[in-house]
Amino acid sequence: xxxxxxxxxxxxxxxxxxxxxxxxxxxxxxxxxxxxxxxxxxxxxxxxxxxxxxxxxxxxxxxxxxxxxxxxxxxxx
Amino acid sequence: xxxxxxxxxxxxxxxxxxxxxxxxxxxxxxxxxxxxxxxxxxxxxxxxxxxxxxxxxxxxxxxxxxxxxxxxxxxxxxxxxxxxxxxxxxxxxxxxxxxxxxxxxxxxxxxxxxxxxxxxxxxxxxxxxxxxxxxxxxxxxxxxxxxxxxxxxxxxxxxxxxxxxxxxxxxxxxxxxxxxxxxxxxxxxxxxxxxxxxxxxxxxxxxxxxxxxxxxxxxxxxxxxxxxxxxxxxxxxxxxxxxxxxxxxxxxxxxxxxxxxxxxxxxxxxxxxxxxxxxxxxxxxxxxxxxxxxxxxxxxxxxxxxxxxxxxxxxxxxxxxxxxxxxxxxxxxxxxxxxxxxxxxxxxxxxxxxxxxxxxxxxxxxxxxxxxxxxxxxxxxxxxxxxxxxxxxxxxxxxxxxxxxxxxxxxxxxxxxxxxxxxxxxxxxxxxxxxxxxxxxxxxxxxxxxxxxxxxxxxxxxxxxxxxxxxxxxxxxxxxxxxxxxxxxxxxxxxxxxxxxxxxxxxxxxxxxxxxxxxxxxxxxxxxxxxxxxxxxxxxxxxxxxxxxxxxxxxxxxxxxxxxxxxxxxxxxxxxxxxxxxxxxxxxxxxxxxxxxxxxxxxxxxxxxxxxxxxxxxxxxxxxxxxxxxxxxxxxxxxxxxxxxxxxxxxxxxxxxxxxxxxxxxxxxxxxxxxxxxxxxxxxxxxxxxxxxxxxxxxxx
Numbered sequence: 001x002x003x004x005x006x007x008x009x010x011x012x013x014x015x016x017x018x019x020x021x022x023x024x025x026x027x028x029x030x031x032x033x034x035x036x037x038x039x040x041x042x043x044x045x046x047x048x049x050x051x052x053x054x055x056x057x058x059x060x061x062x063x064x065x066x067x068x069x070x071x072x073x074x075x076x077x
Numbered sequence: 078x079x080x081x082x083x084x085x086x087x088x089x090x091x092x093x094x095x096x097x098x099x100x101x102x103x104x105x106x107x108x109x110x111x112x113x114x115x116x117x118x119x120x121x122x123x124x125x126x127x128x129x130x131x132x133x134x135x136x137x138x139x140x141x142x143x144x145x146x147x148x149x150x151x152x153x154x155x156x157x158x159x160x161x162x163x164x165x166x167x168x169x170x171x172x173x174x175x176x177x178x179x180x181x182x183x184x185x186x187x188x189x190x191x192x193x194x195x196x197x198x199x200x201x202x203x204x205x206x207x208x209x210x211x212x213x214x215x216x217x218x219x220x221x222x223x224x225x226x227x228x229x230x231x232x233x234x235x236x237x238x239x240x241x242x243x244x245x246x247x248x249x250x251x252x253x254x255x256x257x258x259x260x261x262x263x264x265x266x267x268x269x270x271x272x273x274x275x276x277x278x279x280x281x282x283x284x285x286x287x288x289x290x291x292x293x294x295x296x297x298x299x300x301x302x303x304x305x306x307x308x309x310x311x312x313x314x315x316x317x318x319x320x321x322x323x324x325x326x327x328x329x330x331x332x333x334x335x336x337x338x339x340x341x342x343x344x345x346x347x348x349x350x351x352x353x354x355x356x357x358x359x360x361x362x363x364x365x366x367x368x369x370x371x372x373x374x375x376x377x378x379x380x381x382x383x384x385x386x387x388x389x390x391x392x393x394x395x396x397x398x399x400x401x402x403x404x405x406x407x408x409x410x411x412x413x414x415x416x417x418x419x420x421x422x423x424x425x426x427x428x429x430x431x432x433x434x435x436x437x438x439x440x441x442x443x444x445x446x447x448x449x450x451x452x453x454x455x456x457x458x459x460x461x462x463x464x465x466x467x468x469x470x471x472x473x474x475x476x477x478x479x480x481x482x483x484x485x486x487x488x489x490x491x492x493x494x495x496x497x498x499x500x501x502x503x504x505x506x507x508x509x510x511x512x513x514x515x516x517x518x519x520x521x522x523x524x525x526x527x528x529x530x531x532x533x534x535x536x537x538x539x540x541x542x543x544x545x546x547x548x549x550x551x552x553x554x555x556x557x558x559x560x561x562x563x564x565x566x567x568x569x570x571x572x573x574x575x576x577x578x579x580x581x582x583x584x585x586x587x588x589x590x591x592x593x594x595x596x597x598x599x600x601x602x603x604x605x606x607x608x609x610x611x612x613x614x615x616x617x618x619x620x621x622x623x624x625x626x627x628x629x630x631x632x633x634x635x636x637x638x639x640x641x642x643x644x645x646x647x648x649x650x651x652x653x654x655x656x657x658x659x660x661x662x663x664x665x666x667x668x669x670x671x672x673x674x675x676x677x678x679x680x681x682x683x684x685x686x687x688x689x690x691x692x693x694x695x696x697x698x699x700x701x702x703x704x705x706x707x708x709x710x711x712x713x714x715x716x717x718x719x720x721x722x723x724x725x726x727x728x729x730x731x732x733x734x735x736x737x738x739x740x741x742x743x744x745x746x747x748x749x750x751x752x753x754x755x756x757x758x759x760x761x762x763x764x765x766x767x768x769x770x771x772x773x774x775x776x777x778x
Contacts, residue, residue: 021308021311021312021315022308022311025146025483025560025562026142026144026146026311026314027141027142027144027146027483027560027562028560028562029314029315029318030141030142030144030180030183030318031141031180031562031564032179032180032322034315034318034319034322035319042345042348043348043349043352043446045352045446045447045449045450046352046353046354046355046357046358046447047450047451048450049449049450049453050446050449050450050459050561050563052348052352052446052565056179056180056322057176057177057179057180058177058180058564059344059564059565059566059567060562060563060564060565061442061445061446061449061459061561061562061563061564061565062561062562062563063449063453063560063561066560066561066562
């Protein structure tokens with residue numbers, strides 16, 4: 001199922017398919033947030049934002065406004 | 078071997094234990110300073126290497142890559158690109174964390190492309206077994222074209238191996254691991270032909286960096302056909318990053334095996350509690366309370382001792398040194414001036430102790446995660462929480478702590494509003510005024526009204542910060558798009574050595590940095606207060622004697638009268654009288670005016686100045702006496718008490734909001750690199766304070 005990183009629920013995993021490169025900080029790419037890599041949503045902050053993800057073994061917090069720019073393919077298991 | 082010193086640069090991602098490796102290599106043999114012109118910390122140290130060779134190590138700021146996105150990171154790339162820099166390393170030591178090897182190697186491959194001899198340090202080896210990680214070191218060394226030291230900076234193992242490799246640096250390969258130029262062969266070929274003498278990867282970095290002062294090639298490249306749009310460059314950077322990760326993944330597939338069944342879930346369990354929607358906040362506020370508790374009650378005893386120590390020293394100096402101007406300067410200017418700085422050491426040390434423990438343990442990132450949404454509404458970042466909390470001790474280190482906010486706009490707003498938080502220097506002022514004008518009675522049986530007022534003032538400070546952030550957020554327009562990426566590092570038990578060194582360094586930086594300004598101002602104020610133009614100052618004794626006629630006074634009363642008369646006619650007294658028309662609508666007389674002017678050096682000077690002004694004389698009298706004298710002060714025009722409720726509240730509000738600290742203005746100037754922002758702070762905050770105090774006084778009068 002195609003969706004964006006912002007739509008994942010806690011514990012769900014997905015593979016990054018593509019993103020709007022102009023809306024993503026370079027730092028996020030360097031942390032391994034790149035097409036083809038797996039991403040897991042670990043935790044959502046109590047107020048709904050930011051989100052805590054594990055991508056490419058990097059544990060990061062990013063804001064939803066960034067997460068909606070990242071397209072993912074959900075992994076069903 | 079020749080006795081030359083090997084220059085070593087320590088490089089690595091944040092949270093890799095780079096500083097622990099630095100501390101292990103250098104011991105206490107290190108100095109912290111600033112890079113010229115910018116306030117990025119510059120840490121250097123010396124170490125003894127095998128064969129009696131000396132090593133000079135520079136600990137560069139943590140960075141995720143050679144694409145700088147902050148001034149701290151910029152320092153790294155500037156040094157590595159400039160072979161003429163006096164610190165340019167003979168050998169680069171890249172520190173990585175065994176659990177984050179994949180990401181950490183990105184920076185490593187970039188540095189290899191610069192063709193600098195590079196050693197790879199794989200740190201935190203003590204966790205390998207627990208995490209089920211095994212490494213094929215010979216394979217990794219061959220593929221990464223380097224020498225590897227497997228190290229545990231926590232246990233102190235492997236440090237000798239690093240030293241051996243450093244001594245042997247001339248035998249390290251300088252061949253790149255991969256060739257970044259394949260991402261756009263055509264473009265890079267043209268670049269190579271245009272600048273044949275330059276390193277290709279270096280040219281690429283120079284082209285892609287936003288800010289790059291001091292690199293002359295930038296000018297040559299600008300305006301040539303080699304410049305591309307931001308978007309094009311970013312696409313190429315993405316290609317480069319993907320290419321690097323492909324290489325790293327291929328190498329690690331063979332060179333590293335991870336038994337995932339062993340991965341322990343301490344992080345998961347701790348995260349579940351610490352970022353919980355209820356417990357997360359409860360724990361955070363609990364920790365905040367603990368910090369407040371320690372700053373205000375545990376540091377009371379050492380602060381009291383320091384206070385009394387310096388008072389004694391001042392008295393001792395004035396009694397035992399030969400009489401004269403120099404002795405006066407030492408006893409009344411220099412000693413209290415130094416005392417005014419030293420007295421903050423306990424609070425600042427406690428604050429840095431907590432902050433470095435919270436940061437080292439990985440907890441601070443969870444606070445950032447919890448608070449980001451709330452702070453974002455006010456134009457701040459989750460990362461602004463650290464400066465706002467630190468501001469309760471002192472705004473100076475707090476403003477410096479705003480550095481790790483990547484977004485310039487959020488960082489600027491944080492810097493601008495931090496001085497609103499109630500710093501420790503306001504406390505003595507609040508204490509004495511509250512004692513004078515707020516009755517000591519119980520509210521609802523348990524709460525003390527004076528205590529509630531003090532708490533209210535703290536809340537007012539935070540409220541002022543948040544409200545002005547909100548307003549600045551509406552007014553400030555910047556072109557930069559806001560972004561936020563915070564690494565959530567693994568939890569670690571803080572190392573005593575790291576925490577202790579950090580506390581000592583930060584405290585030292587405060588004393589030498591802010592201390593110099595406070596000391597200089599104390600001396601100026603002493604001079605202005607003890608010198609005056611014309612006869613009235615010089616012949617004070619005679620004039621007072623004539624005015625009071627006969628000898629109805631004790632010698633002590635006489636001394637006090639003379640001191641008060643001299644003060645009134647000193648330069649500072651004249652300043653007070655000059656500004657009196659401006660401050661009268663707030664309910665202040667010229668004496669309070671002097672105290673306000675002199676408290677620009679440091680707010681707590683207010684109490685001391687008033688003590689002198691209300692001819693209380695020697696500093697060893699108890700606070701009760703100072704309070705009594707202030708309480709007895711009557712306005713000759715109205716016959717009312719000077720320190721009544723209206724004036725008191727007006728003063729409290731003035732101190733809550735006014736920008737009265739030269740040191741804070743100096744640090745804002747340094748951090749924003751412009752006079753505009755400190756001036757906005759000075760006039761914005763002070764006129765707001767004036768307005769609020771004016772309204773309060775006129776309503777309560």
